[in-house]
Amino acid sequence: MISSILGQTNCTFLNKCNILISFLLCIFGPLSLNLISNYLFISSPGVFGVGSDEVSVMEGDSVTLNTGVKADQQGKTKWYFNDTRIAQINGDLSFICTDVQCNEDTERFRDRLKLDHQTGSLTITNITNTHSGEYKLQIINPNSEKIFKVAVHGVSAAERDEVKRKSVKRGESVTLDPGVTKNTNDSLTWYYNDIVIAEITGDQSKICEDVRCKKGFRDRLKLDHQTGSLIITNTRSKDSGEYKLKVSRITYSIIRSFSVSVAG
Numbered sequence: 001m002i003s004s005i006l007g008q009t010n011c012t013f014l015n016k017c018n019i020l021i022s023f024l025l026c027i028f029g030p031l032s033l034n035l036i037s038n039y040l041f042i043s044s045p046g047v048f049g050v051g052s053d054e055v056s057v058m059e060g061d062s063v064t065l066n067t068g069v070k071a072d073q074q075g076k077t078k079w080y081f082n083d084t085r086i087a088q089i090n091g092d093l094s095f096i097c098t099d100v101q102c103n104e105d106t107e108r109f110r111d112r113l114k115l116d117h118q119t120g121s122l123t124i125t126n127i128t129n130t131h132s133g134e135y136k137l138q139i140i141n142p143n144s145e146k147i148f149k150v151a152v153h154g155v156s157a158a159e160r161d162e163v164k165r166k167s168v169k170r171g172e173s174v175t176l177d178p179g180v181t182k183n184t185n186d187s188l189t190w191y192y193n194d195i196v197i198a199e200i201t202g203d204q205s206k207i208c209e210d211v212r213c214k215k216g217f218r219d220r221l222k223l224d225h226q227t228g229s230l231i232i233t234n235t236r237s238k239d240s241g242e243y244k245l246k247v248s249r250i251t252y253s254i255i256r257s258f259s260v261s262v263a264g
Contacts, residue, residue, distance in 0.1 A: 077120030
């Protein structure tokens with residue numbers, strides 16, 4: 001059994017694993033076989049690998065599940081939701097499908113799916129709690145597989161409005177709270193009418209570097225580095241509109257929309 005497992009790897013990888021395998025067999029005996037098998041399955045070059053990520057979003061968000069593949073390295077990419085194929089794209093773009101185009105028996109997503117034609121990454125827009133579940137990414141050439149466990153948290157209309165809809169009087173300040181726990185490696189980008197108005201990457205931040213932003217928000221934007229919150233001071237009626245926050249992580253990103261209304 002050990003030889004069949006080892007046969008899946010190349011010689012270079014075997015040399016790197018010999019010490020670990022010998023140690024596991026010595027300490028744990030036969031119980032270590034599953035551990036060795038899993039290690040080789042996930043780590044060996046050229047062998048189909050499996051990993052998983054947990055993604056937590058709020059109803060109404062958009063979420064992008066990243067393939068981690070560069071544009072010039074894309075092979076055949078398939079996406080499954082609870083074992084039902086929901087999207088596919090071939091590296092040469094000869095075949096592309098989403099939702100019912102891939103499987104006539106499912107209309108769960110109803111035009112909510114988007115595929116990045118360069119990387120194969122999958123975006124689910126305006127997500128609902130019916131979209132909670134396991135998303136499996138399968139890439140052929142180079143071979144890889146990844147699992148995303150997506151949890152969509154349903155909220156009442158009142159709770160959603162409290163987070164995503166802000167009404168203030170002219171001259172007051174308003175704070176837009178991301179509503180997500182900010183991790184050290186997160187990149188947060190705030191948009192107003194699709195213009196970047198503020199960014200946080202690690203311990204670095206940028207505020208209003210766009211000329212259009214400076215014209216509209218000069219010296220009136222602040223960022224909370226701990227939470228990623230955006231504060232608009234001395235609000236004006238022209239500040240009303242839709243603001244978007246993009247939270248980018250290594251394997252996925254979330255876009256959350258906020259509506260601000262300034263009266264007076």
